[in-house]
Amino acid sequence: MNAVPQDDACDVAIVGLGPTGLVLAHMLGQAGHQVVVLEREPVFYGNARAVYTDDECMRIFQHLGVVDELQARMMMETPVQLVRPDGTPITQYMPRKRPFGWPIINFFYQPYLETTLSETLSRYPNVDVRRGREVIDFSQDADGVSIAHQATREARFSDSTDARTSVQGEADARTIRARFMVGADGGRSVVRTKLGIEMAGKSFPEPWLVVDLERKTGTDALRHLPYFNFVVDPKLPVVSCVQPDKFHRFEFMLMPGETKENMERPETVRRYLSMFVDPDQFFVKRKLVYTFNALIAAKWRDGRVLLAGDAAHMTPQFMGQGASSGVRDAYNLGWKLDLVLRDQAAQALLDTYQSERHVHAKAMIDVSVLLKNVVSARNPFATLLRDASLGLIRTIPPLRRWFQEGGFKPMPVYKKGTYLGLPRSHRNGPEGALAPQPEVRLFNGARQRIDDLLGPGFSLIGLNVDPSRYLDKASAETLKALSTRSITLYPYGGRPQGLNGVDRDNTNGTTEVEDIGGEMIAWFGKAGFSEKAVAILRPDRFAFAVVPVVELNRTVARLRSQLGMQRLGRQSDLARDSVSTLSVAKAA
Numbered sequence: 292m293n294a295v296p297q298d299d300a301c302d303v304a305i306v307g308l309g310p311t312g313l314v315l316a317h318m319l320g321q322a323g324h325q326v327v328v329l330e331r332e333p334v335f336y337g338n339a340r341a342v343y344t345d346d347e348c349m350r351i352f353q354h355l356g357v358v359d360e361l362q363a364r365m366m367m368e369t370p371v372q373l374v375r376p377d378g379t380p381i382t383q384y385m386p387r388k389r390p391f392g393w394p395i396i397n398f399f400y401q402p403y404l405e406t407t408l409s410e411t412l413s414r415y416p417n418v419d420v421r422r423g424r425e426v427i428d429f430s431q432d433a434d435g436v437s438i439a440h441q442a443t444r445e446a447r448f449s450d451s452t453d454a455r456t457s458v459q460g461e462a463d464a465r466t467i468r469a470r471f472m473v474g475a476d477g478g479r480s481v482v483r484t485k486l487g488i489e490m491a492g493k494s495f496p497e498p499w500l501v502v503d504l505e506r507k508t509g510t511d512a513l514r515h516l517p518y519f520n521f522v523v524d525p526k527l528p529v530v531s532c533v534q535p536d537k538f539h540r541f542e543f544m545l546m547p548g549e550t551k552e553n554m555e556r557p558e559t560v561r562r563y564l565s566m567f568v569d570p571d572q573f574f575v576k577r578k579l580v581y582t583f584n585a586l587i588a589a590k591w592r593d594g595r596v597l598l599a600g601d602a603a604h605m606t607p608q609f610m611g612q613g614a615s616s617g618v619r620d621a622y623n624l625g626w627k628l629d630l631v632l633r634d635q636a637a638q639a640l641l642d643t644y645q646s647e648r649h650v651h652a653k654a655m656i657d658v659s660v661l662l663k664n665v666v667s668a669r670n671p672f673a674t675l676l677r678d679a680s681l682g683l684i685r686t687i688p689p690l691r692r693w694f695q696e697g698g699f700k701p702m703p704v705y706k707k708g709t710y711l712g713l714p715r716s717h718r719n720g721p722e723g724a725l726a727p728q729p730e731v732r733l734f735n736g737a738r739q740r741i742d743d744l745l746g747p748g749f750s751l752i753g754l755n756v757d758p759s760r761y762l763d764k765a766s767a768e769t770l771k772a773l774s775t776r777s778i779t780l781y782p783y784g785g786r787p788q789g790l791n792g793v794d795r796d797n798t799n800g801t802t803e804v805e806d807i808g809g810e811m812i813a814w815f816g817k818a819g820f821s822e823k824a825v826a827i828l829r830p831d832r833f834a835f836a837v838v839p840v841v842e843l844n845r846t847v848a849r850l851r852s853q854l855g856m857q858r859l860g861r862q863s864d865l866a867r868d869s870v871s872t873l874s875v876a877k878a879a
């Protein structure tokens with residue numbers, strides 16, 4: 292690796308520009324770090340894979356400032372159903388609540404999502420995307436990672452097949468030096484392989500044919516398929532996926548004796564499509580037989596190298612959670628890398644990335660496997676059991692409501708003892724769980740989602756109290772270093788008022804808002820507080836703590852300690868660990 296020219300240095304090198312790499316590049320770009328993204332494909336690969344994302348990811352896109360562009364091209368609040376072969380619904384998943392401020396079911400077209408995230412990266416001159424560069428090797432030492440990359444030797448250019456084509460020209464091998472490297476390089480991750488990290492879990496033998504369609508203009512050929520359908524038919528399990536604009540996808544399970552070659556033949560595809568739509572009204576954009584994996588890497592961090600997204604876990608697509616899990620990884624990792632790079636947290640903070648995310652990603656894999664089993668059941672006993680269970684869900688109102696609202700979906704709640712935050716005060720305590728996102732009313736009557744007021748760092752939310760008035764000097768300094776914003780939350784109609792006893796000046800400049808729907812007031816209530824309490828939220832809006840405001844300084848001290856901030860003050864060597872030092876060392 293030393294024989295090839297070294298180009299430059301950066302804070303973080305991201306390997307791979309799929310959904311995971313894109314979100315991480317936005318997070319670090321927003322935080323002002325020098326980022327280089329190395330992506331193997333010279334041009335955007337352009338084929339749809341993911342079609343669905345949820346409210347938690349919409350909240351992340353909101354944080355990145357790209358949600359308006361993305362939602363403009365999504366089909367939101369589309370019911371998901373299990374249907375009989377004739378299309379009549381058996382049961383529906385159609386949540387109406389919006390605990391995190393966004394609809395829970397959102398369908399999209401992956402090329403739209405990825406190109407929007409990619410184009411909006413141009414906001415950050417500090418993010419340098421290098422396409423057509425594949426990472427071939429790397430090594431790390433105490434200060435950083437040296438990464439060898441070269442011009443891509445084989446790439447995908449076609450929109451209709453996944454075939455790889457040789458690329459002519461010089462390999463132009465180079466190295467780059469980064470303080471951290473993140474392998475967001477997909478299921479076949481070179482980064483993971485080079486680290487020798489094993490994946491645990493299962494690959495499923497049942498292949499499915501995935502057919503992506505584009506409706507011809509001037510036709511209304513999908514009117515009879517307004518919702519997302521799992522067709523539970525023992526003779527042929529099928530998934531019919533809605534997508535925005537003129538796109539649609541079908542997935543057909545291969546029956547015993549069927550081959551990949553035969554399934555991908557145009558006449559076979561046409562025969563299968565004819566069961567649901569008029570094939571003449573569509574262009575077939577892609578047809579490909581896939582198998583699915585339910586795998587998770589044993590280790591997500593090795594020193595200064597981290598794995599994220601499909602490189603760390605692979606989820607069968609049935610719950611639509613593969614890309615969403617990667618988006619959550621990038622969000623979790625992004626703010627932690629930011630604090631470590633700014634010397635506001637010890638490197639040990641990066642260990643909480645896996646301890647927090649692993650359990651949740653595994654839970655998503657498990658529920659996806661369960662749904663796969665429900666949809667693809669063919670054995671008569673299994674189908675009998677399934678149909679009886681679905682019958683119960685349909686006829687018993689609390690069960691029906693539980694299903695409709697998605698009670699089966701793992702909640703964004705980290706496992707006890709694994710997360711950065713105070714220990715959970717009781718079983719359903721708010722610590723280590725994602726806080727709700729209410730719509731709040733400002734003094735001038737304007738409505739806003741609360742996250743838009745919180746900004747990218749930590750936040751203090753005082754219940755009927757201005758928390759900033761309770762901070763001692765040390766706490767104020769800590770919170771300033773963590774870019775903390777402070778908000779006072781009142782119930783709707785519950786602002787201080789009247790001629791007596793109300794301060795007429797908000798001298799601390801704390802934003803004061805009313806919780807219109809009462810979701811966050813109720814959240815404080817569940818934690819045991821009706822007033823004079825404060826929540827410390829992490830940048831990802833998971834609660835670090837909810838405590839009486841008089842305990843605020845003690846709690847900030849615990850935050851300081853969990854982040855390892857005291858230790859950092861004593862470790863002058865970490866302060867020297869910067870991009871400029873790396874550049875000097877490299878040049879010497």
Ligand SMILES: Cc1cc2nc3c(=O)[nH]c(=O)nc-3n(C[C@H](O)[C@H](O)[C@H](O)COP(=O)(O)OP(=O)(O)OC[C@H]3O[C@@H](n4cnc5c(N)ncnc54)[C@H](O)[C@@H]3O)c2cc1C
Binds near residue numbers: 307312427501610
């Ligand atoms: C049929 C199907 C349907 C799906 N449906 C859904 C869904 O509805 N919802 C959902 O959330 N998920 C879904 N998924 C899963 C989802 O597509 C993946 O989980 C997601 O794309 C993973 O994102 P990623 O960024 O981690 O990896 P990828 O999207 O695989 O991106 C990795 C990137 O790394 C690049 N790369 C690889 N090696 C190198 C290297 N050595 N050097 C440089 N670059 C490299 C690749 O070119 C690629 O661009 C589906 C998947 C399939 C196959």
